[in-house]
Amino acid sequence: MEEQLKQIFIDCANPDTTIRTQAEANVNNFKASDYPAFLSTCAQILGNPQTADLPRSMAGLVLKNALTCKDSTERSNLYAKWSSVQPEIRQNIKNLTLAAVASPSPAASGPAAQVVAYIAAVELPTGQWQDLIKNLISMLQPQSPDGQKKATLEALGYICEEVDSSGLKPHSNSILTAVCSGISQNQNPEVVYAGCRALFNTLEFIQSNFQRDSERDTIMGILCTAANSPHIRARTAAMECLVQIATLYYRYLPPYMQTLFGLTVNAIKQDEEPMALQSIEFWSTICDEEADCDYDQYDKRESHHFIRGALPHLVPVLNECLTKQEDEPEDDAWTVVSAAATCLSLITATVEDEIIPFVMGFVNQNINSTNWKLMEAATLAFGSILEANKDKLRDIIIQALPVLLSHMSSQQASVRDTTAWTIGRVCQLHGEIATSGIQHLVGGLGNSLNDAPRVASNVCYAIHYLLEQYVEKAQQPTNPVSPYYSALLGQLFNVIAREDGSQSNLRVSAYETITVLISAGADDTLPTLHQAIPHFIASFASALGSGSSEEKIELQTLLCGVSQAIIRRLPPQALQAPVAGTQSPPLIDRFMELFLSIPSSHSKPTPAHEDALLSIACVVTTIEGEFVKYLNHVMPFLLAGLSAAEDTAFCQTAVGLVGDISRAVGKNFAGHEQVVTIFVQNLQNSAINKDVKPAIICAFGDIALAIGADFERYIPTVMNMLRQAGQTTVDPLNDDQVEYLNQLRESICEAFTGLIIGLREGNGNLQVFFPHIEWIVQFITFVWRDPTRSDALNKGLIGMVGDVLSTFGKNTPSIFFPELKAIATECSKMEDADIKQIAMWCLDMLKKYGA
Structure with a gap:
């Protein structure tokens, strides 16, 4: 079998699809025919130094996949299957893979380190393979080859990641000592990197070590030294450990903060991006911890107010980071710029208005700069502190809005993009100020809906939050939205029709903005809404047809949201009238027909099913007892949702709809109590998400x-x-x-x-x-x-x-x-x-x- 498997493993990497597919099928056949022999042969190939790198690497990969997978149920089955193999065969496999960790070939030692960890995940919690940790540590002698040290540290790191911490408690001291030695006693950057990654995975279960001053000092000293390594991977991995320590052991940081401050600030200023990002993340983590101390009255931790103390020195460095934009940035890329902006927002949440003077000096200096990078950086800095005290920001925002609107005509798309986002933040967080200038905002933003997708998407975001300020004032003869309603609706229709609407979430943003526009419209906008309804109906009908599954689901979901807004906004008599300009049945009938057509447009439940049920619930709430005429038509869809115990969202929404319908139709629900039987089955189903059960229990009372x-x-x-x-x-x-x-x-x-x-x-x-x-x-x-x-x-x-x-x-x-x-x-x-x-x-x- 060994020679056959070697060739099959080589074929598994063949670029020819036919050969590769047949090889993968052969692997599965060998595995199914004699599982123990198959695993043993894979271990022999992995551990044989005379075998070429490719089959050794593939053997390790196949062994790993025989021991673990992402699905928890299937993983449990794999664990049980491994445990059923005869002990002597398992021991031989363990010996071979452990020996392969010491191989000078990374093609064997790397996969072997993973296999060892996954076997450990099965056996250590049950008291087996008790000499594993001791054997691995013995492989970390000063004279051991660097490749062996690296693979051994990787194995220890994987073990700490995969094995439940309770199974590692007896070994925590020896693992920690070995890992720290591996970092501090080696010059090879790959060994230091592997040691830092292993240490990262030990941090959660070494609380007792961290409570002891001498051990804590040793760990922090080793990491701070490694964070100054000349090699980027090693120092970045060390900084990742320090970030994790800030999360887990914040209370112990005071003696080290002076060193950490210098280390991180220097890295933010002048190091390569991976290290700068982790250094910013360190301060973002400190913000999270200090905000939690202040927010949670039950949290016994005391805030050390590191952020408050660092403000005068840290914020200028972060402001400077905002100027490091790429000329052509990638959408949603996590860069030093985005990390610094996020950190400024977190600092604002931690110290509130204390940050304002340290940012506004930078903003005032650069907001009108002829250098577009400085202009955008100032705009982004301003947008990042808008969660500060509203009273302190009020006058600043009033002065800033005209300047920001003028930037919407900048030649640089990045400036327009960031400006639209910042205006959106003003509308979201300072709605009262934004509404006072609605005529300028709508005029200044509306024209930019034709801009590049990322700019137009943020413009939708800004208009969305501006309109939200009027939703509660919609049930009036008129309101400040009315003069702009028709034009905005037309502009948003054009956005939806754009060929590039799928980029930067633009089409989704436009539909969501339309939904808010409908909700915010006063009575004098209803004639315009009536004229638009046939367009929505036609779009909905089209979305039920053929097309990409993901696109169809997204479109149906968005149109359900728009439909709900229409149903809530129109008066009851309008819902009972035909669609404008047609002789069709009542509008509410047409909506119900569309909602009930969603299940048949898919082969299996999708998120659109849940939104269809939510839309039906909207109809129930609106017409109440008159819903009885739809009851028989809805029940098959409703019962399908109740029976979909594996789809939590679909099932839970269906349960909620049962309560809505039964309350609305009263005694007319009699004859549909088969839902009670399904409820009982779901409560007895151990696989159903527990969050569904309270809703089911409440629904019993609603039906009664x-x-x-x-x-x-x-x-x-x-x-x-x-x-x-x-x-x-x-x-x-x-x-x-x-x-x-x-x-x-x-x-x-x-x-x-x-x-x-x-x-x-x-x-x-x-x-x-x-x-x-x-x-x-x-x-x-x-x-x-x-x-x-x-x-x-x-x-x-x-x-x-x-x-x-x-x-x-x-x-x-x-x-x-x-x-x-x-x-x-x-x-x-x-x-x-x-x-x-x-x-x-x-x-x-x-x-x-x-x-």
Whole structure:
């Protein structure tokens, strides 16, 4: 098999597609026919120094792919398959791959380092291959060849990246010592680079080492030395470690900040771009950490105010970085310019208006420069600090807007692009100031919608946020948008039709701006909107046809957004009228037809399916009970969404739509309760995303409220689902899990209230709840004792107390009265008026029943 596989591996790299495809098929056939023998042969090829580089490299790649993949489920299957191989065969493979790490050929040692790590990911957590770390460290002797040191450090780095930290705790000290020695005792830059990459992957599980001054000093000293390496890869990797340390160990930085300040500022000023980028990232990370200290009242960390102290020295250096533009920049490229602008924004978020004087001097000096790079840099600097104190910026912005608008006619596209972005930031963050000059802004920006795609896209962004200021003022006879509505709509239609509309997200930006324009239009713009609707309808119908899948999905999604804006903006009578200038059915019928055509335009669920459901929800909200005429047409689409448990967004949106429809059509939802069966199946499906479950539980209550007594036959099943959900537990120290548990419990309270009220008002048999009364009270009292419960949950729990007492009355077992009374008494003392009112009602009932 070995000679055959060697040739097959060579063929796998053949440029001839036919040969390569056949070779890949042969690899899979060998793997399927005798998996252990296949792995053993690959390891023999990888470990054989007499074999050529290409088959050795391919053998390592195939071995790696036999041990891991991106999909977590499939990866677990691969782990299990490896573990099923006989121990002696596995040991032989491990010996061969470990020996290959020491190979002088990088074609073998590099892949072998990865294979070792992926085997370790399977075996170390289960207590196997316990001598691996010791054997690797023994390969890092001072006299070892540099290639061996490099590959060994790579292996240690991969292991630290792939293996759960709990499996490495026993080895953390020896790994750290070996890696630090590998960095500090070598001159070879590739060895230093590999050591820094390995150290980066150890940082999360060496907390105890970092708490000890001497060890921390050693680590920081080694990294600061490596960050001064004459080789760019080595010093950049060292700086990446320092950035990670700023995230993980911010509290320990004060003794080192003087050194780090000099190191980073010098690198930003004069080093190559990779190192300059990491040095800027260091300060951006410091901003994040200090903003978190100030923002999170529960965070026990103390801010060292490094940013405040560095302002006078750091900001001028970042301002200077903004002048280092390329003559023809690539769209979305991450450069020193974009990194510096982002850092200035983060500094602003950290120290607010304290940054203003350090930036505005640079802005005032260069904003009208004849050198376009200085002009653009000043504009970008100004745009980057717009999140500072509004009062402090007000006069500055008022003075700046005319200057910025004049820059929209610059000969340089980069200046126009950055200026449009900056004006957009003004409109987004300082809307009150922007609206005071709407006539100048619309006039100055509208003409630039014909500019290059990246400029026009930012112009759309600016107009979008300018118009957003008027959305809440739309339901008026007229507003300041009205004089520009028709012209803007026409200009945006032209943007959509541009052949280069796919560049720089231009077409998407234009559609989103149209959506906001429709929402912001006052009553006197409705005739113009009516005239435009046939254009939208035709575009939507066209988007249902053939075409690129991604383009079609994007277009359908955007048109759903526009359609929702139209439905919300038009008065109800207009929705019931035909499309303007036609004898077609009512407009709302045409929209529903388009929304329901989206599923048939795709072979599988897409993001457009979710938007179609959201659009239908918009119709439900708008016409309410009249939606019943569409119910039978919608149900197949809705049931498909509910059954798509693997597509979280589609399923969750469908669940929400069930609640909307059932509330809107009431008793007319009877006969469609098959959704209850699907809900139960989804709750029992361990593979479904947990975030869908609270919505499903709430929907039980919505359906019960809608169909009343007809829901009675589902009560035993649903109450069992509530009971199972109520038994969910989480880690009380994990904020995300606690938040989820509160949501789940709130949904149980809401569902129970819906079930009770639905059956009571529908004249159902409330006796069906009596078998569950003990669990209901136990749930209330158990959750009440949880100190992590939310305020919303307090309201839900006291509501359940009221439901129990009003439903069961004197039949409520008196043994529960003391605890229910204690809960109601405590709620009666809360500040929330609704909670107090319900609590007083509960206390009156308890008194009435002799509690």
